[in-house]
Amino acid sequence: MTQSAFMDFLDCYGADPAGWPDEAREPIRTTLAASPSAQRALERAGALEETLAAIAAPQPLDAALVGRIVSGLHGAKPHRERQLRLGFSRRLAVAGVWSLLLCAVLGVGLGLLIPGPAGSDGTEAGPEVAILVLGFDPGDLS
Structure with a gap:
């Protein structure tokens, strides 16, 4: 061989x-x-x-160690983790609301400052855009 x-x-x-x-x-x-x-x-x-x-080779389990680990799990404070998650969720929700508010203020402010595009007949196209985007004629509000 x-x-x-x-x-x-x-x-x-x-x-x-x-x-x-x-x-x-x-x-x-x-x-x-x-x-x-x-x-x-x-x-x-x-x-x-x-x-x-x-x-x-599997190592033998130490029953005392397993007992300490399991009892430590029961003694842990799971509500602390939940509080952290809720705190993070609240901060995220507040940040989202502030972001939405900021976008709305900027959108309205820019809409008032910048003149709109001219329509097909030379007048402002604001009502036409409102009809297309919002689905109603702003003239109907007055």
Whole structure:
């Protein structure tokens, strides 16, 4: 077996001979007996598998720690978070109202200061715009 084929075999089946297919065990043992580099590769693969198994092993839960965490959750003050959210919402609503008021004042002020476009007959187009935008004739108000 070549070094490359041996490394591929280790990648597929791991370093534990119990996980190797029966028909491949004898050629692998022959390769290991003849090649010191194959022996080192097998040792490195075994060490890697042991390290990965130690990392992936679930840690036991400490019941006292879980109890402290859960009791801390019950003792927390959720209304504080709600107050912060409501405070933010109120500030946002107030800012929105002020923005709307400012736009309305600027719109009215600019509408009074800037002359409107001339209509098709040379007169102001204000009533025509009011009819198109607002849906009624301002002359009907007086």
